[in-house]
Amino acid sequence: MKDKTRETFELFIEKANLLEEKTFVKNSIANGLNLNIQFGSPRQIKHNISDREFIESVVVTVRMFYQDNDRxxxxxIASLLSDPSLSQTFIAFFNERRKELNVYxxxxxxxxxxWDGKELTNRNIFDTFxxxxxxxxxxxKRAVYLKWKELGAxxxxxEYLFVRILMDVVLLIVEVADAMKLELAGKKIVYT
Structure with missing residues (x-):
């Protein structure tokens, strides 16, 4: 395996492990994310999203996997797939997960x-936050975010949907990191 590929995979794994250790991620996996809507007067929408500080710490790390200017x-990572030492199984797995992420x-x-002429896709919600x-x-995006804040419930x-999207992205990152660990160890990746 080329040194650049190995080093990049190791960094990817390191940052994915960091995500798994975040309090917000641990709590979300252990307790799930819940939304409670109470109709009547007054109508209320509540969620169990933890402290914003925890969410921000996850976003800072997720951004490394999301923004194209980070290695x-x-x-x-897709640009490293031409490394001849990578298994075809890993390459197929990675390409499938990357496509899955973009479709999602x-x-x-x-x-x-x-909203304001733009579809409310998961990407638009994620990017706006x-x-x-x-x-x-x-x-x-700031202008849209501030308008959304005025919507009350x-x-x-x-915001709840943003956090769900964030967690789905985190789980996919962790899954790819697990496959990278196997690839680095020379073990076969089995996926469906």
Missing amino acids: ISFRK LDSFGEIQGV VYGDIAHTNEE LFILI
């Missing part, structure tokens, strides 16, 4: 609709 991003992000979650508030303050629902 452990899914796109940069580009699809609608529980809310299907359009990440780039409009938590990790950046992109002007356009509906914002709580959108």
Whole structure:
């Protein structure tokens, strides 16, 4: 295996392990994410999302896998797949998971609709929180985020969906890291 490939896989695994150890991730896996809607007067939407500080710490690490300018991003990892020492099984697994991630992000979650001319896909919800508030303050995404915050109970629902999307991304990252561990150890990857 090329040194660059090995080093990048090791860094990917290190950061994925860091994600698994985050309190927010551990709590979400152990307790699940719950949304409670109470109809009547007053109508209430509540969720069990933990402290924002925990979410922000997860986002900072997830961003390394998501943004193309980091060497452990899914796109940069894809560029390493030409390493002749990588098994065809790993290459197929990685490409399938990367495609699965993009299809998931580009699809609608529980809310299907359009906001300010943009579809409310999982990617748009994720990007609005990440780039409009938590990790950046992109002007356009920030404006959308602030409008969403004014929606009251509906914002709580959108925030809940963001956290679910975030956790789904984390779980996929961890799954890819596990496959990388097997590949580095020369063990066969079995996937369906």
